[in-house]
Amino acid sequence: MNQKRIVETTLRVRYAETDAMGVVYHSNYLVWFEVGRGDYFRALGQDYGHWEQRGYALPVAEAHARYHAPARYGDEVAVRTWVEQVRSRSLTLGYEVVRADTRLRLVSGWTRHICMDSQGQACRLPLQMLESLGQS
């Protein structure tokens, strides 16, 4: 993969996502990362829900976020998602949330996931997932 593939998701800030400072409460960006991640897999034709039905899960093992500027109710934001690193048993995705209009960077971050089988044991990423991530 010479050039990283970036999948972009647009969403609008919900009132429920704001807090008493008048801005989006910080933990909600992890939820938006999850939305971006779902769209990333969907763009690969690898719906995450389908992986779950086949007995695989990709729980979050580590998460990080840096907050650069706030978002407010009604703002349209874009979540940009890409793959940072693929290993045999784990996967790291990178994210950037920007204002949809000005492209001002609001938050950047990453999540590291381990692959788990239906017995809840760490396992190798399934081959078909690796292939679609451009790694086989």
Place this chain on the structure above:
Amino acid sequence: MNQKRIVETTLRVRYAETDAMGVVYHSNYLVWFEVGRGDYFRALGQDYGHWEQRGYALPVAEAHARYHAPARYGDEVAVRTWVEQVRSRSLTLGYEVVRADTRLRLVSGWTRHICMDSQGQACRLPLQMLESLGQS
């Protein structure tokens, strides 16, 4: 208003919105109603955020939901929003959440809102809002 105007919002179930029963946790439908309400006002050209900037708020005074069928992670649902009743100082909106594909009804409900001014006092709905709701 002989025929009620219905505004429809499509959204996809987030993993964060599910619970240990494997379905969308019931309080999240109130959040989806809020998303539908925001789109309803936006469709009227009456962005709710702009009303707040002018010193008005429409806090929820009462909310009701009936749960007919569950939604699951990744499902696409449509929130249908309409005005049930407009009074001088309050507003009731109705909602229906359906599966986007089969139109199966998942949840129905309503929220009643009172109008509050910048001093936090109940007040009349601003004339421009009444007009756009087809009530003047």
Place this chain on the structure above:
Amino acid sequence: MNQKRIVETTLRVRYAETDAMGVVYHSNYLVWFEVGRGDYFRALGQDYGHWEQRGYALPVAEAHARYHAPARYGDEVAVRTWVEQVRSRSLTLGYEVVRADTRLRLVSGWTRHICMDSQGQACRLPLQMLESLGQS
């Protein structure tokens, strides 16, 4: 049951639960109802989690809330929970959220639950649950 049993849960408003109006976002009261409900069952010696392990679930079929006064970050509130009605296949609980110090009523409401077995079919409330609810 001549006199209704009321179980009281105290909790403190989290910043995450507030919104840009500076008060608790309305859907969070349904979550507090759920916390009150869990404590109600626990007070009966009928942990809800144990019922799930035995294959029963009590999904919310209907929910209602009336908002009387707002709560703010750091406020201590008490959720008061009681049984409104027990039927063979459903259960209605009532709730009142008050400020812990002044006992000012903030929100009142109820939730109606149906009993579901491990196949996802509506079923009778288990006898042991009925007994502990004082209904057998």
Place this chain on the structure above:
Amino acid sequence: MNQKRIVETTLRVRYAETDAMGVVYHSNYLVWFEVGRGDYFRALGQDYGHWEQRGYALPVAEAHARYHAPARYGDEVAVRTWVEQVRSRSLTLGYEVVRADTRLRLVSGWTRHICMDSQGQACRLPLQMLESLGQS
């Protein structure tokens, strides 16, 4: 400060906090960190809400979490909070979430906060806050 002060908060997992994997959704630990942080300030006699009323805010500038083991509905967990680093304009808090009974470590993490005045400008931590943090 030769020995770090640790403030411990106990809370019970809400159904709303679980997800379709049957465990606590990962972003909720950031909310629990916030609860721990509030209790840390309260233990110092420095209620965070009071600082806000005086025009100061401590928004999250960066957050990190590592997930070691899952928590489930009804589990009692303890959030342990301490100060990692105090600088003139920022503050880093550390957290550990453990099972209340077995003390099994579930999640560890930290949040870095900047101090903001009522104009939304970065500012020095107020002297009284520094003092109570043992830094003056």
